[in-house]
Amino acid sequence: MDQNYSFYGSVKKSFEKAAAFTKFDKGILEQIIVCNSVFSMKFPIRRDNGDIEVIEAYRVQHSHHKEPCKGGIRFSENVNQDEVMALAALMTFKCAIVNVPFGGGKGGIKVNPRDYSAYELEKITRRYTSELVKKNFIGPGIDVPAPDYGSGEREMGWIVDTYQSLKPGEVDNAGCVTGKPLSLGGVRGRKEATGLGVFYGIREVCKNKHLMDKLGLSLGVEGKTVIVQGMGNVGYHSAKYFRENGAIIVALAEFEGAIYNPKGLNEEEVFQFRKKTGSILNFPGATNIENSSLALELPCDILIPAALENVINAHNAHNIKASIIGEAANGPLTPEADEILLKKGKLVVPDMYLNAGGVTVSYFEWVKNLSHVRHGRLEKKFTENINNTIIAEFEKISGKPLGEKERRIISKGPDEIDLVHSGLEETMITATHEILDIWLKNPEIPDMRTASFISAINKVATMYGELGIFP
Numbered sequence: 001m002d003q004n005y006s007f008y009g010s011v012k013k014s015f016e017k018a019a020a021f022t023k024f025d026k027g028i029l030e031q032i033i034v035c036n037s038v039f040s041m042k043f044p045i046r047r048d049n050g051d052i053e054v055i056e057a058y059r060v061q062h063s064h065h066k067e068p069c070k071g072g073i074r075f076s077e078n079v080n081q082d083e084v085m086a087l088a089a090l091m092t093f094k095c096a097i098v099n100v101p102f103g104g105g106k107g108g109i110k111v112n113p114r115d116y117s118a119y120e121l122e123k124i125t126r127r128y129t130s131e132l133v134k135k136n137f138i139g140p141g142i143d144v145p146a147p148d149y150g151s152g153e154r155e156m157g158w159i160v161d162t163y164q165s166l167k168p169g170e171v172d173n174a175g176c177v178t179g180k181p182l183s184l185g186g187v188r189g190r191k192e193a194t195g196l197g198v199f200y201g202i203r204e205v206c207k208n209k210h211l212m213d214k215l216g217l218s219l220g221v222e223g224k225t226v227i228v229q230g231m232g233n234v235g236y237h238s239a240k241y242f243r244e245n246g247a248i249i250v251a252l253a254e255f256e257g258a259i260y261n262p263k264g265l266n267e268e269e270v271f272q273f274r275k276k277t278g279s280i281l282n283f284p285g286a287t288n289i290e291n292s293s294l295a296l297e298l299p300c301d302i303l304i305p306a307a308l309e310n311v312i313n314a315h316n317a318h319n320i321k322a323s324i325i326g327e328a329a330n331g332p333l334t335p336e337a338d339e340i341l342l343k344k345g346k347l348v349v350p351d352m353y354l355n356a357g358g359v360t361v362s363y364f365e366w367v368k369n370l371s372h373v374r375h376g377r378l379e380k381k382f383t384e385n386i387n388n389t390i391i392a393e394f395e396k397i398s399g400k401p402l403g404e405k406e407r408r409i410i411s412k413g414p415d416e417i418d419l420v421h422s423g424l425e426e427t428m429i430t431a432t433h434e435i436l437d438i439w440l441k442n443p444e445i446p447d448m449r450t451a452s453f454i455s456a457i458n459k460v461a462t463m464y465g466e467l468g469i470f471p
């Protein structure tokens with residue numbers, strides 16, 4: 001990778017390309033792309049062997065146009081300020097695209113979690129949280145972190161516990177972070193949200209006849225071949241929903257290598273195999289690909305990079321054979337790759353829209369925390385009672401009793417998981433149509449990424465304009 005490459009610079013470049021299609025004031029556009037606050041910190045922790053180590057970490061609040069700010073915390077040895085700024089900016093646009101009322105934020109801790117014990121990671125996470133509290137960089141109305149690469153429910157649990165101990169009696173304090181375990185105020189459906197959102201987004205795109213005709217593909221996801229890079233939270237769940245809905249997962253890639261089976265792979269079996277053996281390689285019935293990144297270049301209909309940024313770049317973009325590239329990870333394509341793929345007639349479905357499922361369900365979790373009631377608790381029984389009355393009337397009029405299965409399906413009131421999944425589905429469908437409306441009605445807009453940026457810029461700039469926000 002080019003040493004001078006700037007991820008934030010690449011986001012800015014895409015933003016400017018889209019901004020040129022809008023008529024907003026130059027100053028407003030500049031205000032939208034700059035990062036509002038950048039908190040860079042260093043703190044010490046004692047390692048298990050007694051050594052003291054200084055940890056480097058960041059929290060960036062990209063936009064305060066809506067508060068709180070929202071975005072995950074990445075645990076990776078590659079974390080740097082430029083990367084966190086880029087990811088925070090993408091969060092602003094992502095939230096606007098899916099109509100989630102937050103400004104963008106992002107955190108990063110420069111550690112490889114594999115090199116630390118659980119106790120050391122707990123100390124790092126708790127200290128990071130207290131640094132955020134000290135500087136007023138966290139809180140249900142200020143800035144609300146979430147999981148990202150290298151972090152999950154466990155870390156979010158440590159964050160909420162630390163925050164609550166420092167802010168006792170703050171009635172909404174569970175809303176200081178999302179992606180928490182259920183027992184600490186999490187919401188059902190958060191874990192799979194990003195992968196499920198990726199599936200809903202691609203499914204919606206595959207329903208568009210104009211786009212599918214252009215790519216020479218049939219309508220729908222069923223029967224399409226899919227390759228997924230990264231078997232973490234996002235990759236695993238993306239693969240699961242594609243497979244469950246009739247797509248064929250022909251290859252899965254992890255950092256130690258990739259496996260290929262044209263007859264199809266089951267992500268859960270591969271996950272269990274990797275857990276047992278420590279590697280994805282040598283999975284029964286599959287062919288090994290020692291150089292993992294070559295899996296990206298295999299023929300397939302849909303390629304889902306769900307690991308890290310810059311994996312498709314000027315060096316390998318020419319070799320990509322997939323017709324649709326669904327950016328489940330943040331920034332997996334460089335701008336150079338974007339241009340190459342556009343020329344090759346590929347459809348790139350961009351990250352800041354496609355992987356917005358996580359932040360959408362995080363929003364549902366935050367709403368749950370502020371309302372202090374589980375989604376569905378108030379309406380479940382009420383809906384069931386109404387449905388049963390309707391069924392009884394129907395049976396009376398028709399003289400035909402319903403079968404047990406139909407009765408169960410029709411009478412059921414919504415559980416939290418039903419509401420979260422349907423809220424996510426609705427969100428991804430609406431966002432897809434908003435973007436496609438902008439793109440397909442304006443032939444000069446070159447790609448879906450530019451259309452997504454335009455959708456976001458329109459919403460954020462309009463808000464700034466209407467607020468008359470500048471003194």
Ligand code: NAD
Nearest residue numbers: 148149150194230231232233234253254255307329330358
């Ligand atoms: P994760 O840590 O759960 O999983 C990432 C996986 O990628 C790991 O299994 C890792 O071993 C694998 N990986 C690393 N380098 C690789 C390589 N070179 N080739 C193949 N596999 C490799 O992380 P995640 O939460 O699934 O996040 C993945 C991406 O999705 C990141 O870009 C993140 O910013 C983005 N994202 C995550 C969420 C979320 O809700 N977790 C939401 C939006 C976007």
